[in-house]
């Protein structure tokens with residue numbers, strides 16, 4: 505009999521099977537950390553059923569627009585995430601990578617999304633672009649309302665075929681590693697021109713080149729004519745990231761998603777790229793969703809901050825709220841773990857423990873096992889989001905009443 509290391513299981517049926525395996529003598533109890541071939545088959549069967557249904561929904565063609573037309577809660581927002589759930593149907597069970605995320609991205613503002621590795625920052629942004637790795641990755645429920653000006657679409661309900669209305673036209677993405685985001689066998693000019701050919705009908709080769717050179721100038725590339733003819737490997741890391749930003753800007757997106765745009769760069773180039781993003785935001789009046797695990801980057805750039813932990817938003821507010829008055833013990837821990845210039849410490853603070861397994865989240869606060877302030881109440885159900893001021897909310901039993909009350 506073959507065994508896979510077991511993390512846990514999602515469907516009720518499978519959980520029962522593993523409980524059965526765990527009952528009885530000590531040997532059997534040890535076996536409860538593994539899934540048997542039978543359990544694996546049950547997980548696979550259950551996954552296949554759910555994924556088939558979700559894929560069928562996503563692959564529909566000729567879907568009337570009315571099915572995914574929606575209304576923004578606030579017209580001043582470009583995007584509104586509401587109770588978004590994006591799961592991965594894996595061989596070990598259902599991994600709840602994004603587990604009920606809600607936040608807004610206001611027009612013309614920078615929203616920083618921060619949290620430790622694996623907390624669901626990228627999956628949240630990939631959900632917005634419908635780029636989650638299918639078929640195992642699926643938006644299961646919730647809404648992602650995107651404001652197109654005269655109307656709004658709910659991306660969570662849109663079929664893939666309609667996404668070309670949003671992706672690249674209204675929202676663009678800057679990826680973490682420019683070398684993998686660019687195609688090594690085509691010149692920079694070819695790769696930027698291609699966006700214009702795809703998005704602007706009837707554009708000539710000369711016009712596309714002119715626009716590309718303009719963009720390369722905008723992103724601060726010296727000698728754009730030369731870079732136009734260069735291949736990605738001939739450029740430095742900073743220049744490559746500028747090219748990736750130019751591609752993202754090629755269609756004047758209303759929203760730019762920058763997923764760790766500076767992580768692969770050295771410190772001086774990092775600050776140049778952040779400065780560039782700031783300038784672009786001012787020039788083009790786009791909104792930016794800035795994803796990073798670096799609080800320093802968020803402090804420099806963001807108007808609003810969303811703190812994520814284990815697939816959920818644990819705190820959100822203006823940058824001032826989060827930096828001057830952090831409330832959630834996780835946010836406080838994150839800030840304490842940041843090195844401060846001229847402040848000597850023997851050892852940097854670190855939050856003890858680790859994130860719970862996304863396949864088997866506990867029924868209580870996900871941070872409880874690492875929280876020094878946990879109280880009796882914290883053993884109860886997951887804390888609701890509580891509004892502590894007009895702009896500041898936190899999901900923790902240490903604060904106020906339910907946000908929705």
Ligand SMILES: Nc1ncnc2c1ncn2[C@@H]1O[C@H](COP(=O)(O)OP(=O)(O)OP(=O)(O)O)[C@@H](O)[C@H]1O
Nearest residue numbers: 592601620621622623624625626627628637797862
């Ligand atoms: N293709 C996939 N298959 C299965 N699980 C995945 C897949 N992609 C992501 N996940 C899981 O989803 C969770 C969230 O991942 P995500 O990439 O959003 O993290 P992140 O916050 O962006 O982390 P990082 O800071 O390291 O980029 C993680 O637990 C990850 O293991």
Ligand code: SF4
Nearest residue numbers: 869872875882900901
């Ligand atoms: S709800 Fe309790 S365990 Fe969770 S962060 Fe707040 S104090 Fe800590």
Ligand SMILES: [Mg+2]
Nearest residue numbers: 625626627763
């Ligand atoms: Mg990521």
